[in-house]
Amino acid sequence: MPNAETTLPALLARKAAEQPDAPYVVSAETGVVWTYADADSDADRWAAALAGAGVREGQTVLIMLPPCTEAVAAWIGLARLRAMEVPINTGYLGQMLRYVIEDSEAGLMVAHAEHLPEIEKATAGTARTRTLQTIVVVGAEGALPHTAFHLVRAEDFLATAAGSTAVDPPTGRDIASIIYTSGTTGASKGVLVTWRQAELTATGIMPTDLFGSTDAFYSPFSMFHMSGKSPLYATALLGARVIMRRRFDTARFWDDIRTHGATTTILLGAMANFLWQQPEHPDDAGSPLRDALLLPLVGDVGGFARRFGLRVRTTFNMTETACCILSDVGDLANDTSCGRLRSGFQARVVDADDNELGPGELGELVLRADEPWTLMAGYWRKPEATAQAWRNLWFHTGDGFTRDADGNFYFVDRIKDAIRRRGENISSAEVEHEVNAHPDVLESAAVAVPSEHGEDEIKIVVVARPGATPTPEEIVGFLCSRVARFMVPRYVEIVESLPKTPTQKVRKVELRAAGISPATWDREAGQPRRRTPATS
Known part of the structure; x- marks a missing residue:
């Protein structure tokens, strides 16, 4: 059975004992430092309060928070009960928000006060027998509004924490989160992300052999996606720190990097291009940032790396996978490849009948792992979709790929696009x-x-x-x-x-x-x- 020693809840407890005063999360907005001891203690308080509210092993709890320490502590607190966090996209409203609330079958939610109006609007008219009953409100100022739900301030909720919450710690096979897909091509599905999958995603994004305890990961990413969760996991493995900002801002990026000494980051989508398009400065290569994972690569990778003094890496990943294809220690084959197959995984490019294709032939990328529990455990409450994705014992990505004779893989397009x-x-x-x-x-x-x-x-x-x-x-x-x-x-x-x-x-x-x-x-x-x- 996958062990519990490297799951994030166990890591935080160990780091809190080894380096209690070391910074774990630093707010880019305020500069406030949350130490490893703070993180471990706050997670325990959330676990005790959640247990007191009736949350038990195997149950789901919704989290709708911006990137903040409360989001991290509530997530780890749930894990210490072996309950399942369901983070909600904070941009959801209306039918999409209602769908996740109902599909999750959660009876309790932790949400920021700014989202209460949309939650109330999205759920208006639902039956009184709906599952969700209680919302723990973070960031409430003034009186709480009147809603159909039972609302409780987070500080009052945490004040109820008492007694032991001891349960068997989660192992690598347990569910770390149910993360709903982005829905770029259709309805969202809840991906059952295991702790072992989360760990390998984190080390694919921030390989532990390239970094150490003095590193800092700049993370302007949401906690309802692995881009926001992985830096927290990777830095805990190293005893390093995360510089957390609520959202990416081109104008603040380099000031944040310099102020907080950030050494690595992810540049998703157009983020790298936003930086590339800014006017050049003589000190562009003089920041502490020395490493960046680009998803996807920019057109002139070499020029980008030289201008900003970076080691550039890339990977291919989905919520369902674990960075199975990535560039090897910063060595990009060219400007268009996603990298090569990572040790411990298998990949094929196949035709519509799942027959493997040769180099240069376009087909669908399918994946599987040598080790159990390193890819998603399925889709929440969707056995048919799970079986379809895993047909013929391979996970079907839905992405069109080619590969070359040297083993480099190339993303071509979403098949539906x-x-x-x-x-x-x-x-x-x-x-x-x-x-x-x-x-x-x-x-x-x-x-x-x-x-x-x-x-x-x-x-x-x-x-x-x-x-x-x-x-x-x-x-x-x-x-x-x-x-x-x-x-x-x-x-x-x-x-x-x-x-x-x-x-x-x-x-x-x-x-x-x-x-x-x-x-x-x-x-x-x-x-x-x-x-x-x-x-x-």
């Missing part, structure tokens, strides 16, 4: 890569929209670099000399921002649903067209 035009299969990621090479483009997203001739047309949605004003004609002209004719978009729309999940994934389902709007430029008409229906 692929575009079929003029008899050709087109990677939206490849189109976006070329559009993003335009000097006036910050980021872009390519989607399929219906064609009056059948199959698809390509629409590219573009965010301009600050201060730049590219025109659709310029962008299309730029692409004509860079991509095959069938890959040149018919439609271009320039917008202020792209719809994204909090983990910076573009919600292409929204872009496809938007279809052709009055603001969309049509290459065939040379002007905006009237809106036409779209499919998602």
Whole structure:
């Protein structure tokens, strides 16, 4: 059975004994330091209070908090009861929020006061027999509002903590969290993330052989995703610290890095491009930051690394997996590979019938592990979806990949995002890569929209670099000399921002649903067209 010694609840207890006064989490906003002793003590208080409220082993509890020490302590407190944390995307509202609340079957929630209006609105009209009854409120100022739920201030809730909560500590096979997928292509599913999976995800993001106790991980990431949880796990393995900020802010990034001595971070989505597009300064390479995990890589990785004095790494990961493919100790094969297979995992690129394909052939990436409990334990309350994902004893990622003869893997596209035009299969990621090479483009997203001739047309949605004003004609002209004719978009729309999940994934389902709007430029008409229906 997987042991309990390296699960995060056990690690915090051990570090609290070994280095009680060492900083574990530092707030970038306030500079307040939360030590390992503070973390261990606060987690125990949450465990005792939750136990007093009736939370037991195997039960679910919702957490809807911004990145903060309360979110960490409540998570570890639940783990010490062997209960299951269900972190909610703090951007959820309406039906999406209601869905997670109901699907989780949780009777108790810990939420920030700022989310109470949306929680009440989302659950209005539900039956009085609904499971959720009590909300522990963090950050409440003044009187608590009147709602259909029983509300209790976090400080009053914690004041009830008493007695022993001793249960067998969680092992690597136990569920660390039920994390709902981002839903970029469909309805969210609750991923059963084991503690062993969480540990391997953390060490894939911050390999322990590359770092030590003096390192600091800059984490402007949400706690409802592994990008926010993994730094907490990795630094605890090392006895290092996390610099926590509630959200990424380009303007504050380098000041935070210098002020707090951050040595490593993750740059998700367009974050690296946001930094790359800032005016150059002579001291760009002079910050304490020496390492960055880029997801995905920028177009000029070498130039990015040289400008900022960084060792750049990358990986491929999903909520369901554990960094099974990654670059080896900072050694990138090229600017487009996700890396090579990590020890302890197996990977194939397969066709629609799960037959393995050869080098250079496009198919779906499937994965499995040598060690048990290192990939997700399934989808919460969705046995059919679990069986479908694990058909033929391989986890099916839903991502189109190729591999080369040297064992490097290449992400091509989400299979559902692929575009079929003029008899050709087109990677939206490849189109976006070329559009993003335009000097006036910050980021872009390519989607399929219906064609009056059948199959698809390509629409590219573009965010301009600050201060730049590219025109659709310029962008299309730029692409004509860079991509095959069938890959040149018919439609271009320039917008202020792209719809994204909090983990910076573009919600292409929204872009496809938007279809052709009055603001969309049509290459065939040379002007905006009237809106036409779209499919998602």
